[in-house]
Amino acid sequence: xxxxxxxxxVDIDNVTKRYGDFTALRDxxxxxxxxxxxxxxxxxxxxxxxxxxxxAGFEDISAGAIRLYGDPIAELPPNRRPVNTVxxxxxxxxxxxxxxxxxxxLLRLGKSESEARKRAGEVLELVQxxxxxxxxxxxxxGGQQQRVALARALxxxxxxxxxxxxxxxxxxxxxxAVRLELQQLQHETGITFIFVTHDQEEALTMSDxxxxxxxxxxxxxxxxxxxxxxxxxxxxxxxxxxxxxIDVAVAxxxxxxxxxxxxxxxxxxxxxxxxxxxGQGHLSVRPERVxxxxxxxxxxxxxxxxxxxxxxxxHVDVTLADGETVTARVQNSADTTIPEKGQTVGxxxxxxxxxxxxD
Amino acid sequence: MAxxxxxRRFPGFYGITLLCLFLLYAPLIIVAIYSFNDSQxxxxxxxxxxxxxxxxxxxxxxxxxxxxxxxxxxxAVTAAIAATIIATMAATAMLRAGSFRGKGASFxxxxxxxxxxxxVTAVATLIFFSAIGFTTGxxxxxxxxxxxxxxxxxxxxxxxxxxxxxVYEQAAQDLYATRWEAFRLVLLPLMMPGIISGFLLAFIxxxxxxxxxxxxxxxxxxxxxxxxxxxxxxxxxxxxxAISTLLLLVSILFxxxxxxxxxxxxxxx
Numbered sequence: 001x002x003x004x005x006x007x008x009x010v011d012i013d014n015v016t017k018r019y020g021d022f023t024a025l026r027d028x029x030x031x032x033x034x035x036x037x038x039x040x041x042x043x044x045x046x047x048x049x050x051x052x053x054x055x056a057g058f059e060d061i062s063a064g065a066i067r068l069y070g071d072p073i074a075e076l077p078p079n080r081r082p083v084n085t086v087x088x089x090x091x092x093x094x095x096x097x098x099x100x101x102x103x104x105x106l107l108r109l110g111k112s113e114s115e116a117r118k119r120a121g122e123v124l125e126l127v128q129x130x131x132x133x134x135x136x137x138x139x140x141x142g143g144q145q146q147r148v149a150l151a152r153a154l155x156x157x158x159x160x161x162x163x164x165x166x167x168x169x170x171x172x173x174x175x176x177a178v179r180l181e182l183q184q185l186q187h188e189t190g191i192t193f194i195f196v197t198h199d200q201e202e203a204l205t206m207s208d209x210x211x212x213x214x215x216x217x218x219x220x221x222x223x224x225x226x227x228x229x230x231x232x233x234x235x236x237x238x239x240x241x242x243x244x245x246i247d248v249a250v251a252x253x254x255x256x257x258x259x260x261x262x263x264x265x266x267x268x269x270x271x272x273x274x275x276x277x278x279g280q281g282h283l284s285v286r287p288e289r290v291x292x293x294x295x296x297x298x299x300x301x302x303x304x305x306x307x308x309x310x311x312x313x314x315h316v317d318v319t320l321a322d323g324e325t326v327t328a329r330v331q332n333s334a335d336t337t338i339p340e341k342g343q344t345v346g347x348x349x350x351x352x353x354x355x356x357x358x359d
Numbered sequence: 360m361a362x363x364x365x366x367r368r369f370p371g372f373y374g375i376t377l378l379c380l381f382l383l384y385a386p387l388i389i390v391a392i393y394s395f396n397d398s399q400x401x402x403x404x405x406x407x408x409x410x411x412x413x414x415x416x417x418x419x420x421x422x423x424x425x426x427x428x429x430x431x432x433x434x435a436v437t438a439a440i441a442a443t444i445i446a447t448m449a450a451t452a453m454l455r456a457g458s459f460r461g462k463g464a465s466f467x468x469x470x471x472x473x474x475x476x477x478x479v480t481a482v483a484t485l486i487f488f489s490a491i492g493f494t495t496g497x498x499x500x501x502x503x504x505x506x507x508x509x510x511x512x513x514x515x516x517x518x519x520x521x522x523x524x525x526v527y528e529q530a531a532q533d534l535y536a537t538r539w540e541a542f543r544l545v546l547l548p549l550m551m552p553g554i555i556s557g558f559l560l561a562f563i564x565x566x567x568x569x570x571x572x573x574x575x576x577x578x579x580x581x582x583x584x585x586x587x588x589x590x591x592x593x594x595x596x597x598x599x600x601a602i603s604t605l606l607l608l609v610s611i612l613f614x615x616x617x618x619x620x621x622x623x624x625x626x627x628x
Contacts, residue, residue, distance in 0.1 A: 056533055057532075058532075058533075077538075078532040078533050079532045079533070079535045080535075083533075085529075085530070085533045087530060089526055091524075091526040091530040092530075093530070095549060104531070104536075105534030108536045108540065156534065
């Protein structure tokens with residue numbers, strides 16, 4: 001958490017949201033810190049946008065509480081919550097020019113016309129749109145409209161800014177540029193950002209912390225690095241990046257260390273996610289941490305079933321004796337020996353590269 | 360997607376098109392042309408002249424027609440305004456209030472008047488007015504017109520509102536607007552093309568109505584359609600053609616305005 005002043009900006013306390021028989025959010029609890037760039041990441045339909053809409057006030061929650069800097073807000077209508085939203089479709093008012101769009105929130109807060117105009121000018125300068133101030137939204141490109149939506153939401157200086165997949169309508173190049181701008185904007189303004197996305201790359205590159213959400217539940221909360229390197233369960237390991245999930249028999253768990261039997265019979269000791277239990281389990285090993293070695297000295301071995309050339313590196317699919325496939329990502333450097341299809345190879349990885357997951 | 364068949368290649372396309380256009384518009388064109396006839400006869404051409412237009416404005420029956428025109432316009436404007444306000448409120452309730460009990464029934468009730476035979480509405484309205492002791496006159500016409508104009512105003516307003524995503528109102532509320540401010544400052548301006556279309560359509564429907572008006576109007580109160588009908592009963596004079604042509608022009612003008620109002624909104628989004 002940045003700054004580490006320990007203040008909680010948004011406290012989501014056991015929030016449940018039901019639509020009839022369908023439960024969109026189940027007992028979600030999150031503590032989002034002041035001045036944090038916090039991302040809600042998950043596949044479409046996982047409940048991340050619903051959670052954002054509950055914070056904004058467009059959805060009532062079925063149970064639980066939402067507090068903003070300690071004040072309960074779940075009962076307030078959206079216009080009485082000091083948070084602003086950047087909508088996925090931007091939702092700029094098509095009948096107002098850019099300045100009027102940005103002034104809207106300020107005027108509703110009771111600021112005078114001249115005050116609002118001055119502040120709108122400042123914010124438009126911040127997002128570098130000063131020269132478009134008198135245009136209508138339809139006269140701007142997608143990227144410019146996105147920045148207007150950002151300026152409009154920032155103008156009233158909200159305590160928390162909610163961003164609902166704001167980059168999804170932009171093309172790749174622009175998206176990458178805007179990521180940096182957003183991050184910088186967050187640092188400059190010191191406003192807490194809650195960012196919703198289904199794009200893991202976006203989440204990994206921008207966020208201070210990420211909450212991975214699936215099926216209406218928070219699967220894991222942590223920094224990009226923690227989520228990628230120490231996934232808790234199968235969903236997180238599989239959703240963030242690529243991974244090999246290897247079936248193992250878990251003999252014993254001692255604190256955070258598991259002893260298990262790999263397919264083929266080799267014993268292996270590695271870190272275990274908290275909550276992992278003995279019996280049948282899954283090891284997660286990232287392809288880039290798997291190396292190809294002499295089959296005689298490796299804990300796992302199999303035959304090469306497929307080679308995918310990717311330029312900077314190569315994916316080698318190895319089929320084990322029990323039919324499972326493990327992928328190794330081999331760097332394409334001068335001294336790499338590329339195996340041939342059908343060849344028997346050994347697969348090696350360090351204990352620290354593997355992790356026993358909660359199933 | 361399959362290529363759309365070219366309609367113009369169907370056998371007889373041009374023939375059928377011309378026949379339809381002829382049947383639809385030939386009577387109107389003939390009336391418009393013969394309104395400039397110099398002759399007393401309605402069928403024999405006697406050279407071009409504006410005498411029947413003069414007759415409409417300054418002739419023997421001019422006062423009667425003027426009074427009818429004033430009545431017609433007053434009723435049409437008032438009825439259209441009232442119907443548009445009611446239709447806008449109805450559309451807001453139907454499309455923005457979420458689901459409520461009796462929503463399906465409300466939708467049917469709003470649109471039912473379009474399907475009830477007008478003569479039935481006319482008789483029912485007259486019986487209703489006499490049952491409650493409402494003296495027939497200009498007020499009875501006005502009330503009846505407001506009622507049957509509502510569905511006509513509702514259709515373009517609701518169509519427009521359906522096309523406006525509710526994210527705009529959410530954005531407004533997110534930016535500290537109350538529900539009323541979100542409606543007034545965002546939804547209403549975006550709906551304006553639909554509201555204008557609805558108003559113009561209601562206006563034309565009211566201006567043009569004969570059956571219901573004829574039933575509920577009091578003795579001596581005339582609107583243009585009832586005045587024209589009354590005049591025709593005593594034999595068709597060419598001045599009727601002049602009035603009809605004028606009424607046709609007003610209709611064309613309003614339909615055109617309504618069309619452009621609809622277009623205006625599309626360009627904006």
